[in-house]
Amino acid sequence: AAGVIQSPRHLIKEKRETATLKCYPIPRHDTVYWYQQGPGQDPQFLISFYEKMQSDKGSIPDRFSAQQFSDYHSELNMSSLELGDSALYFCASSVRTSGSLYNEQFFGPGTRLTVL
């Protein structure tokens, strides 16, 4: 079965550079979530999108922005990178079902970002 795809899998950037992470949800999934997991930390929710609209917002820095496109893939744009942005960035997807209050999230393999 198709899973969530993230690219790139690894990314190395210098301080103050920009980075773009991509997430391709499971086919027919309409919701995408972004999470950040720092070294030795538990994942933290950043932002989510449903049907190309921002749905929920967590601890996403102002330097980061994200969007969901018409094909439901999502991109996380990170500017003015800092050393503390080094982390594993997970994307998850789900599909909203009628009458359901909650939808199981399926996670991608993550993008490991290293800021030097």
Place this chain on the structure above:
Amino acid sequence: KNEVEQSPQNLTAQEGEFITINCSYSVGISALHWLQQHPGGGIVSLFMLSSGKKKHGRLIATINIQEKHSSLHITASHPRDSAVYICAVLPLTGGGADGLTFGKGTHLIIQP
């Protein structure tokens, strides 16, 4: 205080032992996930549940909404079960696309 507390933080057991990992949370939730993460690896969803009990192979997850508590059990544990097990909750809000709140994980090592 974290909204999601897991215990134990670390657990080492012998192959074949019955494993229990506990999760307590302090907020109202719509659902709870049990996730598995291997070192340096991605996250795999094991269960999502909002009531009762679910079983998949050697894994069993239970939840008691009134007591705000969930447990993950592994029967006949095997070294390949060694991983970090994470409890994550979906807070009870009006949205259907809300982010999960994670516990800090339980590091499980199963020795041969």
